[in-house]
Amino acid sequence: MNKEIFEYLDSLIPEPKCELNYNKDYELLIATMLSAQTTDKKVNSATEILFSKYPTIKALSEANIEDIKKIIKPIGTYNKKSLNVIEICKRLYEEKNGIVPNDRKYLESLPGVGRKTTNVVLSNLYNVPCIAVDTHVKRVSERLGISKSTDDVYEVEKKLNKCIPKDKLCRLHHQLVLFGRYYCKAIKPECSTCGIKKYCKKNTN
Numbered sequence: 001m002n003k004e005i006f007e008y009l010d011s012l013i014p015e016p017k018c019e020l021n022y023n024k025d026y027e028l029l030i031a032t033m034l035s036a037q038t039t040d041k042k043v044n045s046a047t048e049i050l051f052s053k054y055p056t057i058k059a060l061s062e063a064n065i066e067d068i069k070k071i072i073k074p075i076g077t078y079n080k081k082s083l084n085v086i087e088i089c090k091r092l093y094e095e096k097n098g099i100v101p102n103d104r105k106y107l108e109s110l111p112g113v114g115r116k117t118t119n120v121v122l123s124n125l126y127n128v129p130c131i132a133v134d135t136h137v138k139r140v141s142e143r144l145g146i147s148k149s150t151d152d153v154y155e156v157e158k159k160l161n162k163c164i165p166k167d168k169l170c171r172l173h174h175q176l177v178l179f180g181r182y183y184c185k186a187i188k189p190e191c192s193t194c195g196i197k198k199y200c201k202k203n204t205n
Contacts, residue, residue, distance in 0.1 A: 001146065001163040008195045009175040012183070016174030018124050021047065025100040025125055026057050026092055030085055032120045033112045038075045046072045050085075057098040061089035084112035102126045116153065119173075129169040133157045136180025137173070143184060145201035 019040045022028040027047065035043045050071050054060040068082040075081070088110050092098055100121060101107070107118045119132035131137070133153040137160075141147040146163060147156040164172050183190050191197050 001144070002196075002199060005144065005196050005199060006168065006172070009172070009179060012195070013175045013178050016171060016178055018120070018174060019178075020044065023051075024057075025121075026060075026089065026098065027051055028124060029092075029100050029107075029110075029113070029117070029121050030060075030088065032117045033084055033088065034072060034075055034081055036081075036112070036117075037077065042075045046075050057089050057093050061086060061093050081112065084110075087111045088113070100125060102128070115157075119157075123170045123173060127170055129166040131157060131160050131164070131169050131173040131176075133160070134177060135186075136178075136184075137176045139186060140176050140180045140184050143200050143202045144196075145199065 018028075020028065020031040020035060021044045022031055030050075031043055031047050034046065050060075050068065053067075053071070054063050063086060065082050065086060068085055069078050072078045072081055072085075091110060092100065096106075102122065102125070104118055104122065107113055107121060108115065116132045116134065119130040122128035123130050123132065133141075133156045138147070138151075138153060138156050141156050141160060142149055142151075147159050151159070160172075161169070183194065191200070194200070
């Protein structure tokens with residue numbers, strides 16, 4: 001990735017961070033799992049209620065599933081996600097003393113937790129150099145010519161790992177997400193004011 005791209009993203013998004021709200025490690029894991037195929041804004045609205053009503057991992061593990069369904073219904077696919085919330089909390093409470101471990105294999109064994117969710121959690125909690133490829137990261141990567149539209153998310157991740165220094169991965173992950181979410185949007189991207197449009201391989205005008 002060109003040095004100018006790094007510098008532009010640093011100037012545009014100087015303090016990048018995850019936009020999911022959480023105060024505890026398991027809350028980030030749950031929120032990230034819930035964020036699949038929905039927006040962080042909707043997830044934050046739901047988890048504000050969920051984590052307030054069930055303030056500990058033990059309480060969540062013992063929660064009434066119908067109650068959880070009602071709380072997270074606005075985010076979609078709530079039947080499966082409700083089951084995941086309870087099962088994830090039960091396993092963490094019983095197997096890991098309620099602590100989210102720095103263990104990719106274990107995290108990916110939890111229901112509803114795939115590679116993307118694991119990358120988000122490991123990056124934010126343990127500063128592990130990894131990048132989670134969501135719809136925004138995938139789109140920006142394609143437009144910058146790093147990946148192809150036919151690449152799956154794992155292929156995009158591998159290509160990003162090759163062109164981004166390890167010590168920049170965690171920071172760039174958030175910058176690419178936010179850049180895609182607010183600037184290099186799917187519809188009506190802000191091309192006229194973009195400082196790196198010369199690197200764009202896709203005619204979005």
